[in-house]
Amino acid sequence: MADFSSLGLSDWLVKQCKQLGVNKPTPVQENCIPAILEGRDCMGCAKTGSGKTAAFVLPVVQKLSEDPYGIFCLVLTPTRELAYQIAEQFRVLGKPLGLRDCIVVGGMDMVSQAIELSNQPHVVVSTPGRLADHIRSSNTFSMRKIQFLILDEADRLLEQGCTDFTKDLETILGTLPAKRQTLLFSATLTDTLHELKNIAMNRPFFWESTSETRTVEELDQRYVLTPEKVKDAYLVHLIQKFTDEHDDWSIMIFTNTCKNCQILTMMLREFNFQTISLHSMMKQKQRFANLAKFKASVFKILIATDVAARGLDIPTVQVVINHNTPGLPKIYIHRVGRTARAGRHGVSITLVTQYDIHLVQSIEELIQTKLKEYPVVEKEVLKILTQVNVTRRQCEIKLESTDFDEKKEINKRKQLILEGKDPDLEAKRKAELEKIQSQKKKFKQRIQETIQQQQRVQLKKKLTKRKQMKNKKAAQKTA
Numbered sequence: 001m002a003d004f005s006s007l008g009l010s011d012w013l014v015k016q017c018k019q020l021g022v023n024k025p026t027p028v029q030e031n032c033i034p035a036i037l038e039g040r041d042c043m044g045c046a047k048t049g050s051g052k053t054a055a056f057v058l059p060v061v062q063k064l065s066e067d068p069y070g071i072f073c074l075v076l077t078p079t080r081e082l083a084y085q086i087a088e089q090f091r092v093l094g095k096p097l098g099l100r101d102c103i104v105v106g107g108m109d110m111v112s113q114a115i116e117l118s119n120q121p122h123v124v125v126s127t128p129g130r131l132a133d134h135i136r137s138s139n140t141f142s143m144r145k146i147q148f149l150i151l152d153e154a155d156r157l158l159e160q161g162c163t164d165f166t167k168d169l170e171t172i173l174g175t176l177p178a179k180r181q182t183l184l185f186s187a188t189l190t191d192t193l194h195e196l197k198n199i200a201m202n203r204p205f206f207w208e209s210t211s212e213t214r215t216v217e218e219l220d221q222r223y224v225l226t227p228e229k230v231k232d233a234y235l236v237h238l239i240q241k242f243t244d245e246h247d248d249w250s251i252m253i254f255t256n257t258c259k260n261c262q263i264l265t266m267m268l269r270e271f272n273f274q275t276i277s278l279h280s281m282m283k284q285k286q287r288f289a290n291l292a293k294f295k296a297s298v299f300k301i302l303i304a305t306d307v308a309a310r311g312l313d314i315p316t317v318q319v320v321i322n323h324n325t326p327g328l329p330k331i332y333i334h335r336v337g338r339t340a341r342a343g344r345h346g347v348s349i350t351l352v353t354q355y356d357i358h359l360v361q362s363i364e365e366l367i368q369t370k371l372k373e374y375p376v377v378e379k380e381v382l383k384i385l386t387q388v389n390v391t392r393r394q395c396e397i398k399l400e401s402t403d404f405d406e407k408k409e410i411n412k413r414k415q416l417i418l419e420g421k422d423p424d425l426e427a428k429r430k431a432e433l434e435k436i437q438s439q440k441k442k443f444k445q446r447i448q449e450t451i452q453q454q455q456r457v458q459l460k461k462k463l464t465k466r467k468q469m470k471n472k473k474a475a476q477k478t479a
């Protein structure tokens with residue numbers, strides 16, 4: 001196996017890696033670093049926790065040391081927390097250079113970000129929306145000379161999911177030089193490869209780990225079959241079990257909505273579990289604070305939406321529980337990838353209801369691994385069922401008495417204003433669209449009913465005619 005020096009990195013950088021306990025390159029690093037140092041575009045697809053971040057940070061820092069200027073490199077990533085994590089890697093590995101980074105994400109003060117950008121940092125790490133806002137609103141910085149554009153979690157940035165980055169990416173790409181190196185990384189790159197090829201055009205070097213399975217061997221992947229109404233009781237039972245059996249543990253629980261995240265956090269606290277949450281309805285400062293507390297093991301349980309599914313590197317996470325089965329198999333890969341990172345062991349448990357069986361099948365197909373059943377003594381779960389369900393209902397009532405739903409509405413309106421839309425007009429449009437759709441549906445139904453009625457009449461006619469013929473034939477016979 002190669003070492004970092006043989007990949008073309010300078011001694012000081014190899015030494016810096018050693019100080020961080022990074023001694024031997026992982027396969028994605030071994031393969032991508034030389035190609036990037038050669039000046040090629042690169043697409044790296046490797047499993048979660050396999051060191052993709054250092055695979056792009058190290059060659060960029062190496063190149064920066066040869067010709068330092070700002071702004072040298074732009075990294076785009078889908079979430080704010082991830083932006084901070086990536087910036088930290090640049091800061092630590094580039095410390096001997098005096099590398100200056102600038103983090104540009106939503107929810108934080110825009111003026112101070114603009115000042116930092118105008119000071120020409122070497123590396124800008126950003127979420128697309130906020131950077132595009134800066135580009136649209138100020139001309140205090142230029143990215144005309146950047147040498148590297150990096151899209152971390154590239155498939156997420158380019159797909160049109162619930163947050164669509166397309167417009168912001170267009171704005172950003174319009175300010176970048178055509179002559180640059182573009183690097184794309186993700187654990188699930190191959191699904192959207194054709195889109196990615198349009199962005200990276202300079203003799204792209206593509207590397208994907210050869211393993212058939214899409215998740216790491218160190219991950220023990222389990223499921224628990226549960227009726228929808230018993231799900232929360234299973235969750236409480238599983239957490240209790242881990243608390244009883246392990247001293248040094250932390251758990252990440254994924255659920256589908258911000259509201260559910262909030263309710264589950266309140267509910268688990270009622271059962272005296274040290275729980276904290278992370279979702280997009282929280283203020284950004286609170287999001288950072290909660291993540292920091294979880295990282296420091298002040299809180300052992302983090303309940304999050306998919307905003308935390310990708311990229312977060314928290315070595316203490318030993319268990320991931322999917323409170324809902326993810327609708328998209330690749331989301332499953334990212335969620336369970338929050339444990340069993342960098343060669344460590346971990347467990348993932350997915351709660352599967354009667355409605356989710358087909359989802360599990362498509363997950364198993366993508367990861368090329370069968371999930372195993374996690375043994376649970378049902379009697380133990382049933383013992384706490386009523387208490388859990390009553391507690392959950394109490395938490396729901398408590399949350400309803402706060403302005404949580406109202407805040408959600410306000411956030412939606414704010415988002416529309418930021419997108420340059422009039423919230424009232426949008427609401428009117430939505431209502432009109434719904435009305436048209438419902439009219440269309442009714443119309444379709446009516447047509448279908450008419451056709452069916454016509455078919456019934458025709459059938460009746462046919463039957464009567466047949467009967468008449470039969471009677472006629474019988475009459476002729478007797479005559």
Ligand SMILES: Nc1ncnc2c1ncn2[C@@H]1O[C@H](COP(=O)(O)OP(=O)(O)OP(=O)(O)O)[C@@H](O)[C@H]1O
Pocket residue numbers: 021022023024025026029046047048049050051052053054186187310311312313337341342
């Ligand atoms: N060569 C190495 N040797 C040992 N540890 C490493 C090495 N490279 C990176 N690591 C460590 O491995 C962990 C996971 O790395 P990283 O966060 O880059 O994973 P990733 O591949 O980007 O995962 P994800 O797909 O979830 O984003 C980090 O804690 C990192 O410090």
